[in-house]
Amino acid sequence: MFPKISVIIPVYNVENYLHRCVDSILNQTFQDFEIILVNDGSKDNSGQICDEYAQKDKRIKVIHKKNARVSAARNDGIKMAKGKYVSFIDSDDWIDSEMYQGMINKAEELELDFIMCDYKKRYLDYEEKRTQPIRPGYYSKEDIKNELFHCLIMFEQIEFPPTISNWVCLLNLKFLRKNNLYYDEDIHYCEDSILGSKIIYHSTSFYYLKDHYYYNYFYNPASTTNTYNENKWNAYLKINERLKIYFGKNIEYDFKRQIKINMLYFTLNTLGQLKYSGSNGKERLNRIQEIMFHPKVTEIFEDFKLPNVSWKMKVTILLIKFKLVRWYRLFVLNKRRLGTLHFTDEVLNKQQ
Template identity: 70%
Template sequence: MSPTVSVVIPVYNVESYLHRCIDSILNQTFQDFEVILINDGSIDNSGQICDQFAHQDDRITVIHKENARVSAARNDGIRLAKGKYISFIDSDDWVEPEMLCEMVKKAEEMSLDIIMCDYKKKSNDNEMKMSQPIRGRYYSKEDIREELYRCLIMFDHLELPPTISNWVCLFNLKFLRENQLHYDEDIHYCEDSLFGSKALYHANNFYYLKGHYFYNYFYNPCSTTNTYNAKKWDSYLKINERLKRYFAEESVFDFSKQLKINMLYFTLNALGQIKYSGSNAQEREKMIRDIMNHPKVGDVFYRFEFPNVSWKMKVTILMIKFKLAKTYNYLVLKTKEN
């Protein structure tokens, strides 16, 4: 008999966090699930930990593969999943015991394509409750078009990522497969923004469990996820271009402003991450200048309408517009020449 939920967890060199993540699934109040652990070429003890869990619980399946990154691992999960619903959880994060119970209950009650909860952003010494600036409860297809298309790709204020963060969602697996929704495997950073925008665009309905903080997102500002590298910038550019192409071809809604805000969001992300790159002031300034001079960044400012942001953010945006790399390096990143 097929499980109700397939929980997909890509695993790569997370031996310090993996027990916490898997234990949080096994300790759910709802127990009708399978866990698919995709060991993506780990070179630490993560693979062995996965095998130990699988030996102890026959609901756990382990796939060992050469490293192909998180998008490919999640696609493996979509192909292998047997559940009615699918959940994607990052291996350094963990979830509250009632997460699956509450989300499955609502999904079954209302025949949902997608349901989303809130999350806590946790570091070693801090915790923030994160909630999206949209209303909670049920959205029909008409509600999605009228209320969520305007923030489908990007919120105007630039301080939060797109509406859908995949790891706080439960997806109807049949819905994903019928709409051929999958992750772009050549995108290795922020990949869920592209997937989530497409999924919500196609959804016939959606439910937001606002105020239910079931997911714990572990934030490490010095991790590779939050530090700058050229491949990450390349992923940002690909995401924006593919969003532009996808919604230009299929949409009845004008997403042009959101696409500009999305590109600006990625630009600000990349520039901010340079602070943790370990480079000296001159190297940082070159990285900043390369980003600011990119043609796609310049395109943002053609007939540009300022988003609803603070005056400090507007000053930062003006530095980008006028390519003030040295000023940004000194004032925003607080670096000095050696």
């Protein structure tokens, strides 16, 4: 007998959080699952903790491998999975006890390709509930085209699509394999965004459990998600090029504007986080110039109408469009006159 759900957890140096994560799955009201712990070359005691869990519960499987980052770890889990559905959980997060019962009931009742819930963003001393600006309930293929294709890659307000956090989704494994939906293993930042867009595109049935905050996302300010990293920019460029290849020539829907807004998001994000790069003023100025004058940034503004955002954000975008490097550093990074304009990516999935 195969389990209903395969829970895939990439594990890397999380000995302080792993028990909380795994225990939250073992304490589910729904118990027909397997847990696949992918120890991605941890240097602390995480691998040993994984093995201890496997010895205690036959539903827990462990893969030990050299570090290849989260995308490869999740793909390893997908290939090993035996369940009808798969779920991804980050190893420093945890889930509420009724999550899988609530999601599997709808998934089975409606024979869904995937189902999505909401999440709580957990800080050390408080939490924020996060939901998506789409309606709750069932979506047919026609509904998905009419209501979700407009935000499949990026909302007009420069916000990520509903599926940006793959860990709030329960996905039909046959659906993933049929459509060859796997993570791009050479992308180590924002890898959820590409797969999430493909999931929406190929789905024929989807259900949104709005206001069901089952998932607990632990906010770590030291995460690479929330700090400047020079490698991010190269990853962002690669992501946008692959989106162009996959969606840019689509004949049933024009995704070109969303791809441009996605590139604009990446540009804003990278420039905004330069404040935290630790570089000196001259190096920062050179980096701003390098980004603003990049050909892919210039392409954004070819026949491009400004998105529906605040006036402060529009000013920031115009500074980029007209490559006003010094003005950007003065008024945006230094927060003068225009107020706080730096752009963060807190909704990006956490990376190793």
